[in-house]
Amino acid sequence: MEHSGPGWAIADFHDELQTWLDGHRAELAPPYDPPGTLDEQMAQMQRVKSLLFDAGWMRFGWPESVGGLGGSPMLRTELGAALAARDLADPGLFSLIEVLAPTLIDFARPALAAEVVPRLLSGAEMWCQGFSEPGTGSDLASLDCRALPDGDASTAATWVINGQKVWTSLAQYSDRCVLLTRTGSAESRHRGITAFFVDMDTPGITVAPIEMLNGMREFAEVFLDDVVVPADRILGEVDGGWAVAMSILPYERSSCFWQRIAYLYRRLEQVVEVAPDDERSAEIIGNAFVQLHALRARSRATQHRLADGATLGAATSIDKVLVATAEQTTYEAARQVLRGVVEMDDRAVGDAWRTEYLYSRAATIYGGTIEVQRNIIARRLLDLGADE
């Protein structure tokens, strides 16, 4: 593969990548008929990462200190979008790298990041995020999973963690976990949170997958009973975990969204490929296309602002609202145009649309509910003052 390192222009990277993907089609194709089980999807995703890592593609856009080849983070975004558009990897699962790796790069000891990030990128490992709890959803600062130092917080060699997490995506497939814990007083909220990088095979960790209403068990409860974690696995500072959690947002709101958008375009295209040629279908498809275009226009602007070094804050709540609503529109369009496929079709194509349609109902719920986004927009962007 030809490349010119850090200065590689996105358009050139795009073209070379497309050529490579075309040339390795057979090798990359899933060995099962879509949609596949979650086990099959996970194995496929890790296999694809491994192939891409060996060929170098997975390494572009990441720092050399963690096995990367440097270059703009937009190269990573471009890669994820290309894979999503070809249905080689589910973008929601694949793009988890975008929120997990930067956390280690920015907050772990350099030696730890250098050791583990390549394992994530190469598909040798998968990681999860332990954030939400049964009593902690939108109000993340209320989390309760407790980490106690063995001795004084500043000198303890180990910490003991007890608690429960929920909605932990892919916990049952994960080797490690970015875990948020309560290290301050019960009332300390965001000021008393510490992030740990925990091995999932540590004694005391139990994972119980949860079945979503589309039949998939993508996330799980995670129980932690006297889990002992070395102090050198703290990410950032003791009681500095809120910054770690907040640092994830810009990555999620940029790269992950762009990849999801690529995927939604592909899904709409799959509708267009087989839709009946009537005015009703044209209207539904046209409206979905208009909405996807506005989303893509906004997301592109966000990617570039981020790449230019801007701090993305509340403005990305607009991107979140747009991507969530556009996802729902796209799947609703599929349901309306492909009459009966979602509700009544027992073939593989019906299963695939049904599974994804139902999942799209959660787009306004996960990653920060649409209500929370509207609250952020109202408070921070419209400056509407305190709410009651």
Add this chain to the structure above:
Amino acid sequence: MMDPADRALLQASVRDALEAADGLAAVDAALSELGWLEMLQAEPGDAVDIAFTALGTTNSAATALDDVVVAALGMKPSPDVAVLLPQFRTWTPPGRIDTDRCRALGLGTARAALAREMIVVCSVGLDASAVTVPRASVDARPVRGIDPDAGFHIVRAEHHVAVDTRFDLTAWDMAVAAGRRAVAYQIAGACRTMLLLARAHAVERVQFGRPIAAFQAVRHRLADALVAVEALEATLGVADDDPNSLTAALAKATAGRTARLVAANCQQVLAGIGFTTDHPFHRFLKRTMALEGLFGSADEIAIDLGQRLLTARRVPTLIDL
């Protein structure tokens, strides 16, 4: 491409000048003094963005749209030259040629009644013809409708065709695209002002012991309106960077959807006071309703786009990183 700082300064001057101008003739004069035609020739993207956004935010009516369409047809814009716009909610050429007579029905700005001549684009098979019609052959009647101040006219024209300018329909498509971009910018400007008015009301109006801006129901309406406006502005950026028929159609369709949502949500927040003529909101509501139909509203454009996608059996992404 203008320097951002210079651009911001120019945007502010244009807006201030339009605020100060009273009536359509004064607005046209203000734009002329600011160098509108020169800028349209030198930096058409920036010119249209700045001028039409300002027209929208200040709710000013002008005849600048004629210049945009004339220039996009590859002809020389001038205050004395009007152009016949397509009928409301359509975008096909407004004229037809039968043997040696041109007959047309369409819309005009206020310039339709004043200009020395009017350019009437007629479809002729797969081509188009631009016929120059003298004022005497133009019957322009002002539309009262939802927004008399907008200056729209229903225009009929009929004239013997002696000489015409032939071009293929691509030039007409480009003219429609340019018109759509201009109107979309104007709608965006109007939406920004509607949101500003609603926000100002929400933070000032006190009920139940607090500003109504404190209530989540009100906050969420305004938040959704902001999302719509920002999405529209993003599509305008794309239409500007890559000006073509498709990006213009998408921007115009987005403008229509945005205008409806913003007007509805802001009207709801403004409640009683926004329902009166004492408050400026109604002017923006009515203006955006009238503007939405120029060169096709969101509904027709969405159907047309859908049909194009179905014909191609593809969905183009259009925007790259």
